Amino acid sequence: xxxxxxxxxxxxxxxxxxxxxxxxxxxxxxxxxxxxxxxxxxxxxxxxxxxxxxxxxxxxxxxxxxxxxxxxxxxxxxxxxxxxxxxxxxxxxxxxxxxxxxxxxxxxxxxxxxxxxxxxxxxxxxxxxxxxxxxxxxxxxxxxxxxxxxxxxxxxxxxxxxxxxxxxxxxxxxxxxxxxxxxxxxxxxxxxxxxxxxxxxxxxxxxxxxxxxxxxxxxxxxxxxxxxxxxxxxxxxxxxxxxxxxxxxxxxxxxxxxxxxxxxxxxxxxxxxxxxxxxxxxxxxxxxxxxxxxxxxxxxxxxxxxxxxxxxxxxxxxxxxxxxxxxxxxxxxxxxxxxxxx
Amino acid sequence: xxxxxxxxxxxxxxxxxxxxxxxxxxxxxxxxxxxxxxxxxxxxxxxxxxxxxxxxxxxxxxxxxxxxxxxxxxxxxxxxxxxxxxxxxxxxxxxxxxxxxxxxxxxxxxxxxxxxxxxxxxxxxxxxxxxxxxxxxxxxxxxxxxxxxxxxxxxxxxxxxxxxxxxxxxxxxxxxxxxxxxxxxxxxxxxxxxxxxxxxxxxxxxxxxxxxxxxxxxxxxxxxxxxxxxxxxxxxxxxxxxxxxxxxxxxxxxxxxxxxxxxxxxxxxxxxxxxxxxxxxxxxxxxxxxxxxxxxxxxxxxxxxxxxxxxxxxxxxxxxxxxxxxxxxxxxxxxxxxxxxx
Numbered sequence: 001x002x003x004x005x006x007x008x009x010x011x012x013x014x015x016x017x018x019x020x021x022x023x024x025x026x027x028x029x030x031x032x033x034x035x036x037x038x039x040x041x042x043x044x045x046x047x048x049x050x051x052x053x054x055x056x057x058x059x060x061x062x063x064x065x066x067x068x069x070x071x072x073x074x075x076x077x078x079x080x081x082x083x084x085x086x087x088x089x090x091x092x093x094x095x096x097x098x099x100x101x102x103x104x105x106x107x108x109x110x111x112x113x114x115x116x117x118x119x120x121x122x123x124x125x126x127x128x129x130x131x132x133x134x135x136x137x138x139x140x141x142x143x144x145x146x147x148x149x150x151x152x153x154x155x156x157x158x159x160x161x162x163x164x165x166x167x168x169x170x171x172x173x174x175x176x177x178x179x180x181x182x183x184x185x186x187x188x189x190x191x192x193x194x195x196x197x198x199x200x201x202x203x204x205x206x207x208x209x210x211x212x213x214x215x216x217x218x219x220x221x222x223x224x225x226x227x228x229x230x231x232x233x234x235x236x237x238x239x240x241x242x243x244x245x246x247x248x249x250x251x252x253x254x255x256x257x258x259x260x261x262x263x264x265x266x267x268x269x270x271x272x273x274x275x276x277x278x279x280x281x282x283x284x285x286x287x288x289x290x291x292x293x294x295x296x297x298x299x300x301x302x303x304x305x306x307x308x309x310x311x312x313x314x315x316x317x318x319x320x321x322x323x324x325x326x327x328x329x330x331x332x333x334x335x336x337x338x339x340x341x342x
Numbered sequence: 343x344x345x346x347x348x349x350x351x352x353x354x355x356x357x358x359x360x361x362x363x364x365x366x367x368x369x370x371x372x373x374x375x376x377x378x379x380x381x382x383x384x385x386x387x388x389x390x391x392x393x394x395x396x397x398x399x400x401x402x403x404x405x406x407x408x409x410x411x412x413x414x415x416x417x418x419x420x421x422x423x424x425x426x427x428x429x430x431x432x433x434x435x436x437x438x439x440x441x442x443x444x445x446x447x448x449x450x451x452x453x454x455x456x457x458x459x460x461x462x463x464x465x466x467x468x469x470x471x472x473x474x475x476x477x478x479x480x481x482x483x484x485x486x487x488x489x490x491x492x493x494x495x496x497x498x499x500x501x502x503x504x505x506x507x508x509x510x511x512x513x514x515x516x517x518x519x520x521x522x523x524x525x526x527x528x529x530x531x532x533x534x535x536x537x538x539x540x541x542x543x544x545x546x547x548x549x550x551x552x553x554x555x556x557x558x559x560x561x562x563x564x565x566x567x568x569x570x571x572x573x574x575x576x577x578x579x580x581x582x583x584x585x586x587x588x589x590x591x592x593x594x595x596x597x598x599x600x601x602x603x604x605x606x607x608x609x610x611x612x613x614x615x616x617x618x619x620x621x622x623x624x625x626x627x628x629x630x631x632x633x634x635x636x637x638x639x640x641x642x643x644x645x646x647x648x649x650x651x652x653x654x655x656x657x658x659x660x661x662x663x664x665x666x667x668x669x670x671x672x673x674x675x676x677x678x679x680x681x682x683x684x
Contacts, residue, residue: 048419051420052419052420052422055365055400055402288478292414294415294419300415301415304411304414304415305411305412307411308410308411308425312407312425313425314425315410315422315423315424315425316414316423317419317421317422317423318414318415318417318418319419320419
């Protein structure tokens, strides 16, 4: 299978999450040392996310070859299961980052995956998932030298990228010493012209600071951003700093951003004492819908109001996400959209 | 948005309720002058219907744009909420009547809606719901000149339509002076060849006599029909007359109908003294299931027996419906099925 680097200026770009999808990719939860006794609950929560998204677009669930039949029966009709060896279940990070061009052609970037900076091992099967998915789809694959994950980047589809210093300058990933070099690499790979830098991620976030728990575009020029009003909260300083960065930023079109604050839910801890990465920003846009995490928290309601207002034409679907964040991520982390073409 | 009349003989027909669905549409209760102090109870009852149906097929709940977030959290996972302005909550009557053809294509009839013959105002937002739903689905829309509601018609999917004189000859709707003209219009719009006419509806039925409280097909040639044995009951004469009409009728295939009687529950009155339109016939067929109203009445048991026997392969789900009929309709009235295609 050919895997060239992407030629510069070939017209391919990363479409925004709100552009039409042809499919949503997911992967079944399997890592026993991650989930422990929560594995069954995680399976039920993943299945519920899959079934909900399947109401709006086709869902393909990656599952170990031996597990495909069981997972298929478990998820029910509307969710196809694709046999593929994998170590873990965060499709946003192990799947390809899809690009398209104005002629409607699709391509996929296959990043180097190293377990979020060697935080989880083994990861050799996960590192091969993007390649296998693109091969299955017969979509051209561009192998990148960058260590990166889909959860570390958001785009407005008009040349702007949102990412974090925490991830891009992580010595256990690319070892970039400065943002200039990192930024050049991102522009090169993704066909963007402007990078907006956030700083640190949520505490105890095992990704090392993915942007998909912090902020995302609702449309060009408008960003939803996690926020906290509690100065004693461990996330307060990072979230405040990120909000200030967003308010000072200009996008690829030279616009200032409209920043919509979304208050985080109350802190909760996992079975190993770690703070769970609970963020309303970590949602999935399906065709015509937004699939939002619910935490049975008083902050659910204002968060849902803010997101529904930001996507006024979309159906809003609530899916309980506590049993997902116990594994370290949210609804956005366990999904990867495949853009529609043509 | 183009909205041609439906060409005759284009092969589109109204599939029966028992054919597979891709979705169930509902609308959230909102009309305060209708529900009064019962509004909260109605919300809970509608949510319970939605959650029950969502066990069998996707449910999309239409809600006012400002209410989408709250309604989504209220209904929970499995029920998507679609922002759309509406006046009231009877999706059977304000939604499109879906048609399909043998090639698996979908279309929708957008009837003229005038608040059940000007009984409730305003209705301008409700009158626009069918168009908006079809546009959202990108399904071809046929604008009809007929004042009609989904609750006024039942089909066997094989060319037979069931309706009432009370509705079709209502001077506040179409002003048809005779059944021949009305019948021609129905045949034209719905691709049916035979119309079976019932007479009057239930007393105090604010729809003016919808057939969906009186009788429905269980399958071609078999009809479930509401009945009363109490000669002093205000519904007795109309129900007896309708039973006689059904027993004399022939369907599009020339068959006599097998008529299964279902005894009505004891009369109950609403907060304005009106008799509540309580009918076991007003149920919803979801994929693989029948969602039946329960009234905590001794007649629940024989009605459930009869319906379960008529649908021997379907799950039977009971949902308390008293708090729905206080608003003037039942489970069938608050739902609209979207046929599966392909």
